[in-house]
Amino acid sequence: MHQTSTIEPQSTTTHAKxxxxxxxxxxxxxxxxxxxxxxxxFIVLERADDVGGTWRDNTxxxxxxxxxxxxxxxxxxxxxxxxxxxxxxxxxxxxLREASIDEGVQPHINxxxxxLSCTWQARAAHWALxxxxxxxxxxxxxxxxxxxxxxxxxxxxxxxxxxxPMFHSARWDHSFKREGKSIGVIGSGASGIxxxxxxxKTAGQLTVFQRSAPYIIPRVDHAYTTAQKSMFRRMPxxxxxxxxxxxxxxxxxxxxxxxxxxxxxxxETTALDHLAAQVPExxxxxxxxxxxxxGCKRILISNDYYPAFLRDNVALETSxxxxxxxxxxxxxxGEIELDALVLGTGFEAxxxxxxxxxxxxxxxxxxxxxxSGGAAYACSTVAGYPNLFIMNGPNSGLGAGSIIYVVESQIxxxxxxxxxxxxxxxxxxxxxxxxxxxxxxxxxxxxxDTVWLxxxxxxxxxxxxxxxxxxxxxxxxxxFRRESGRFKPDEYLVDGKLVDGPRRxxxxxx
Amino acid sequence: xxxxxxxxxxxxxxxDGTLHEPLLIEPTGYVEHAGRVIPIYDSGNETSTATIVLxxxxxxxxxxxxxxxxxxLTFTRRVVAFDLQLPADDADLTLADAVAQLxxxxxxxxxxxxxxxxxxxxxAVVAAAYASERPPAVASLSLVAGWSKTxxxxxxxxxxxxxxxDADPEALCxxxxxxxxxAGFLVGRNERDWRELQQAAAxxxxxxxxxxxxxxxxxxxxxxxxxxxxxxxxxxxxDMVPLHHSRMLFGAIADARYLEIESGHAVSVExxxxxxxxxxDFSLDPHEHPAGTIIRNDHA
Ligand SMILES: Cc1cc2nc3c(=O)[nH]c(=O)nc-3n(C[C@H](O)[C@H](O)[C@H](O)COP(=O)(O)OP(=O)(O)OC[C@H]3O[C@@H](n4cnc5c(N)ncnc54)[C@H](O)[C@@H]3O)c2cc1C
Numbered sequence: 133m134h135q136t137s138t139i140e141p142q143s144t145t146t147h148a149k150x151x152x153x154x155x156x157x158x159x160x161x162x163x164x165x166x167x168x169x170x171x172x173x174f175i176v177l178e179r180a181d182d183v184g185g186t187w188r189d190n191t192x193x194x195x196x197x198x199x200x201x202x203x204x205x206x207x208x209x210x211x212x213x214x215x216x217x218x219x220x221x222x223x224x225x226x227x228l229r230e231a232s233i234d235e236g237v238q239p240h241i242n243x244x245x246x247x248l249s250c251t252w253q254a255r256a257a258h259w260a261l262x263x264x265x266x267x268x269x270x271x272x273x274x275x276x277x278x279x280x281x282x283x284x285x286x287x288x289x290x291x292x293x294x295x296x297p298m299f300h301s302a303r304w305d306h307s308f309k310r311e312g313k314s315i316g317v318i319g320s321g322a323s324g325i326x327x328x329x330x331x332x333k334t335a336g337q338l339t340v341f342q343r344s345a346p347y348i349i350p351r352v353d354h355a356y357t358t359a360q361k362s363m364f365r366r367m368p369x370x371x372x373x374x375x376x377x378x379x380x381x382x383x384x385x386x387x388x389x390x391x392x393x394x395x396x397x398x399x400e401t402t403a404l405d406h407l408a409a410q411v412p413e414x415x416x417x418x419x420x421x422x423x424x425x426x427g428c429k430r431i432l433i434s435n436d437y438y439p440a441f442l443r444d445n446v447a448l449e450t451s452x453x454x455x456x457x458x459x460x461x462x463x464x465x466g467e468i469e470l471d472a473l474v475l476g477t478g479f480e481a482x483x484x485x486x487x488x489x490x491x492x493x494x495x496x497x498x499x500x501x502x503x504s505g506g507a508a509y510a511c512s513t514v515a516g517y518p519n520l521f522i523m524n525g526p527n528s529g530l531g532a533g534s535i536i537y538v539v540e541s542q543i544x545x546x547x548x549x550x551x552x553x554x555x556x557x558x559x560x561x562x563x564x565x566x567x568x569x570x571x572x573x574x575x576x577x578x579x580x581d582t583v584w585l586x587x588x589x590x591x592x593x594x595x596x597x598x599x600x601x602x603x604x605x606x607x608x609x610x611x612f613r614r615e616s617g618r619f620k621p622d623e624y625l626v627d628g629k630l631v632d633g634p635r636r637x638x639x640x641x642x
Numbered sequence: 643x644x645x646x647x648x649x650x651x652x653x654x655x656x657x658d659g660t661l662h663e664p665l666l667i668e669p670t671g672y673v674e675h676a677g678r679v680i681p682i683y684d685s686g687n688e689t690s691t692a693t694i695v696l697x698x699x700x701x702x703x704x705x706x707x708x709x710x711x712x713x714x715l716t717f718t719r720r721v722v723a724f725d726l727q728l729p730a731d732d733a734d735l736t737l738a739d740a741v742a743q744l745x746x747x748x749x750x751x752x753x754x755x756x757x758x759x760x761x762x763x764x765x766a767v768v769a770a771a772y773a774s775e776r777p778p779a780v781a782s783l784s785l786v787a788g789w790s791k792t793x794x795x796x797x798x799x800x801x802x803x804x805x806x807x808d809a810d811p812e813a814l815c816x817x818x819x820x821x822x823x824x825a826g827f828l829v830g831r832n833e834r835d836w837r838e839l840q841q842a843a844a845x846x847x848x849x850x851x852x853x854x855x856x857x858x859x860x861x862x863x864x865x866x867x868x869x870x871x872x873x874x875x876x877x878x879x880x881d882m883v884p885l886h887h888s889r890m891l892f893g894a895i896a897d898a899r900y901l902e903i904e905s906g907h908a909v910s911v912e913x914x915x916x917x918x919x920x921x922x923d924f925s926l927d928p929h930e931h932p933a934g935t936i937i938r939n940d941h942a
Contacts, residue, residue, distance in 0.1 A: 207941065207942065350832070352832055372941060373904065375942050376904065376941060377826070377904070378942070380913050380915055380942075383915035383916065383919075384710070384913075384914050384915040386915065387710070387713055387714055387915075390717065391653075391655055391661050392714075393661050393662055393663060394665070394710070394713070395713075397664070402834070425661075534942075537942060580653070581653040581654065581655065581717075588659060607717075608915060610919050613940070614923075
């Protein structure tokens with residue numbers, strides 16, 4: 133499948149109706165639905181050598197989802213065999229891989245094909261894609277390149293000088309032998325709190341460098357029994373009922389993000405009581421007590437993170453990192469010698485790398501076009517970039533809920549748009565700037581009342597260059613689907629013209 | 643149809659970054675009626691879409707029925723709730739009295755236009771009885787876990803409830819938990835939430851006057867007179883007001899549509915977000931689904 137890279141592509145350029153960038157939950161989900169509809173004129177470009185995205189890359193010890201697996205999976209490929217409430221990385225990766233094989237998606241994927249640039253060709257009315265594995269053209273492009281897929285490294289003096297093993301949580305070095313070593317972990321976010329209890333078991337000395345203490349609530353996790361799994365298999369409606377219950381349970385967490393006092397009080401006491409139950413009063417508990425309003429940063433779930441700090445070989449360092457040296461970290465309190473350094477410092481979420489590789493007909497990147505941070509109509513389409521849909525782009529993340537619900541809403545939207553284009557025979561579709569601005573203004577208005585912008589923390593959900601909430605959806609998931617899950621052509625320019633009269637399509641269900 | 647987003651919104655934040663107090667504790671005002679003052683809770687945000695008026699259930703207070711649902715509804719519109727006032731000296735509450743209080747509240751709340759009336763449980767009975775008078779101040783009606791005529795099954799439970807109320811508060815609390823929540827919900831709670839549910843049930847027994855009135859409800863005759871678009875919401879695992887009551891309401895009200903939520907009677911605790919979203923969507927565009935539609939909420 134691999135193409136050879138050439139500069140003068142014309143003869144080796146492959147054309148497809150649809151090009152999908154990325155083969156994580158989003159890209160695979162769309163590819164599966166295209167296949168199920170009998171569409172075969174599409175390609176998937178994936179820079180790595182396997183499917184799975186997040187669940188291929190995050191192989192660190194302890195990696196697991198933190199939304200229940202019966203909800204955090206495709207509704208159209210239910211899995212009665214989830215081993216536990218929160219499946220671990222190998223199981224989720226296997227689920228995605230199996231889906232890609234079963235559904236006949238694999239032959240469409242070009243592995244080792246990193247998208248380098250993607251430029252709109254107005255005359256030809258298609259996209260020209262340059263990749264590390266050759267050139268392609270496509271009538272439609274869907275970016276499914278992830279919102280948490282490019283590791284973010286901390287901006288710390290001397291980091292590059294460290295000469296011992298150092299790696300990001302999403303690029304775990306499995307050749308590293310951790311037993312007995314002195315290991316540092318920078319970051320106490322979602323990945324950090326999963327890694328720490330695992331490393332603590334065998335490390336000689338583990339030092340956790342924390343900038344801001346997270347809120348942590350109990351992880352209500354258990355293995356599913358054979359009887360339960362068999363019940364889910366024999367009576368799929370029981371698995372669906374569980375999924376619905378989990379969905380609405382997560383929806384009921386959203387009022388926390390709107391700062392509703394009763395909801396805040398309940399979740400805050402849950403978290404602080406959890407801390408108090410696991411860590412005795414004193415300096416350690418003080419350091420582990422957050423100083424911002426709950427929900428401003430992701431609320432984490434763990435039963436074994438706090439207890440790890442009660443071990444003799446684990447220390448919590450909060451005095452602040454001054455610099456990194458060849459074999460140590462200098463803090464405001466002194467020097468800590470390290471055999472290895474793990475960076476659990478998260479991802480480039482607000483300034484999405486892929487948007488620096490998508491260019492309009494004048495060569496302006498999508499990132500540049502966003503003069504005040506990520507913005508898209510229906511969280512999917514961007515003015516100036518026709519025939520292109522973004523998955524998990526602007527305002528598509530969640531503070532409480534399963535991204536798969538968002539992904540499936542977007543799949544539905546894109547299929548609706550593609551069907552519309554097929555039915556009209558039109559060749560281009562583009563959202564006018566004004567329609568996009570109106571849509572985004574309505575998001576901003578809701579965002580203004582949320583904890584992300586009021587809770588007194590430095591959240592990666594916010595694009596701090598502009599003070600705008602650009603990564604998460606500031607409303608219920610159900611509202612996302614209602615507003616962005618059903619394609620309506622009304623506001624689009626189709627072949628340069630507004631569609632006359634509201635033309636409604638039957639909604640496509642996945 | 644999308645949420646109307648150009649409305650001034652209700653923010654939970656003060657300018658200094660602190661939060662508002664919990665809602666539905668301190669009344670925002672009072673409505674006078676027949677010499678009594680009825681405490682009301684008015685979210686106060688201006689909306690061009692219909693104000694929602696909430697009628698609480700047998701718990702006896704707006705907070706008891708709507709602590710979770712009320713704030714969610716205020717995200718998109720003005721919401722008014724109130725605490726029904728019970729007669730002094732344990733005198734009997736009548737349905738006519740309850741309806742009169744509701745009328746007074748609606749008259750107050752409908753200054754900007756007809757309201758979207760939402761009644762839960764006993765409150766659905768009151769709301770339906772009021773709506774059967776065809777008040778011009780009501781634009782739409784949502785009846786959540788309501789009924790029209792008390793039947794033998796309900797009486798059986800009510801008998802037991804009254805006996806335990808006088809004799810055995812602890813057993814009364816257990817009966818309430820059994821009847822109010824679905825089995826799946828009770829079983830699925832962690833220890834902490836389970837303790838809280840027990841404490842809440844013990845702390846706030848339903849007012850006896852409402853429980854006595856519940857024994858002989860019969861508003862069947864009025865249902866055919868209801869002429870506003872109505873949404874009937876039944877709770878699939880409801881042991882207090884079993885599902886057949888909601889289905890009868892759906893049959894009886896000409897301009898009704900119907901939706902089931904997978905919860906026990908205490909839907910506002912088990913599925914607050916689902917209930918609020920469904921009611922909000924309906925109140926915004928009551929005619930989105932034609933009369934007779936059985937609405938199925940999308941599976942996740
Ligand atoms: C450790 C961890 C745990 C998480 N747990 C949860 C959870 O419990 N619940 C939840 O809802 N969300 C969770 N998330 C968020 C998670 O990222 C999403 O749920 C989901 O996996 C995103 O899927 P995606 O397909 O959009 O992106 P990804 O899975 O990131 O896939 C993107 C793909 O695009 C490829 N790609 C990127 N750029 C290019 C390029 N230029 N050219 C070619 N290919 C490219 C990448 O290699 C990758 O395969 C978690 C994230 C992490 C990191």
